[in-house]
Amino acid sequence: MNEKIIVAEGIRKSFRISKDKSLEILKGISLEIESLKITVIVGASGAGKSTLLHILSGLDKPDNGKILIDGKDISKMSDAQLSKFRNKRIGFIFQFHHLLPEFTAEENVAIPIMLDGASYGKALERSRELLKIVGLADRSAHKPAELSGGEQQRVAVARALANNPSIIFADEPTGNLDSANGEIIHSLFTELKNNHGYTFLVVSHNPELIKLGDVVHEIKDGTIIDGNLSSR
Ligand SMILES: Nc1ncnc2c1ncn2[C@@H]1O[C@H](COP(=O)(O)OP(=O)(O)OP(=O)(O)O)[C@@H](O)[C@H]1O
Ligand SMILES: [Mg+2]
Numbered sequence: 001m002n003e004k005i006i007v008a009e010g011i012r013k014s015f016r017i018s019k020d021k022s023l024e025i026l027k028g029i030s031l032e033i034e035s036l037k038i039t040v041i042v043g044a045s046g047a048g049k050s051t052l053l054h055i056l057s058g059l060d061k062p063d064n065g066k067i068l069i070d071g072k073d074i075s076k077m078s079d080a081q082l083s084k085f086r087n088k089r090i091g092f093i094f095q096f097h098h099l100l101p102e103f104t105a106e107e108n109v110a111i112p113i114m115l116d117g118a119s120y121g122k123a124l125e126r127s128r129e130l131l132k133i134v135g136l137a138d139r140s141a142h143k144p145a146e147l148s149g150g151e152q153q154r155v156a157v158a159r160a161l162a163n164n165p166s167i168i169f170a171d172e173p174t175g176n177l178d179s180a181n182g183e184i185i186h187s188l189f190t191e192l193k194n195n196h197g198y199t200f201l202v203v204s205h206n207p208e209l210i211k212l213g214d215v216v217h218e219i220k221d222g223t224i225i226d227g228n229l230s231s232r
Helices: 049-056 079-089 105-115 120-133 149-160 179-196 207-212
Strands: 004-018 021-034 038-042 064-069 090-093 167-171 200-204 215-220 223-225
Touching (some): 004 049, 021 049, 021 064, 021 215, 021 223, 038 049, 038 207, 049 064, 049 200, 105 120, 105 149, 179 207
Parallel strands (some): 038 200, 167 200
Antiparallel strands (some): 004 021, 004 064, 215 223
């Protein structure tokens, strides 16, 4: 396995804000994300964190720059290849869980496993293992509405792990939770890293998340500025 799971070079991205005006949000960002660590990127609202995450995961395209994930240049992939690659290699956790309301917790986690080609039975087996890891073995048959906010987000974490991804991207993963439930999710990330070998890239406007990171960066004025933010 590649020690640098993501290598990004010279990422630029502008958005048109009016007919004849555009704003450069990412001004040539270069970044390396290490395997088996939790990397946290903090920055003010509007700094470009979600934009950067979308670009690093191939959900959006940069105007300039190059991104290697596991040594593979994602700009060279077709949309179909990229979406297959994403389903297999990248897990996503967002502020809102986006679980499918009509399916149970175990079905929500099983769906991406089936999309990757597994049978329903195999997918459910793996789904139940994952729900056990996130501490929800006894809630697997609940639908999202029958779970607390913190539990819903733990199902979303299990779903992100579904296909054993090389990296998990989390965008404000605890932004919708109270501090106690937020802490549970943070401890879960640390446990998943330490005991299960997962790699995380977490972005947040909340400086509280600095303590979660093995590596911490700040994004400001379209660039990464590295002060002494790291807590370890
Ligand atoms: N599709 C788009 N079209 C135009 N402008 C956009 C688009 N997406 C993002 N922007 C602008 O780019 C800037 C960065 O947005 P982004 O969502 O990346 O910020 P963020 O750091 O994630 O903020 P937050 O902490 O509020 O989530 C914002 O000013 C936003 O309005
Ligand atoms: Mg954002």
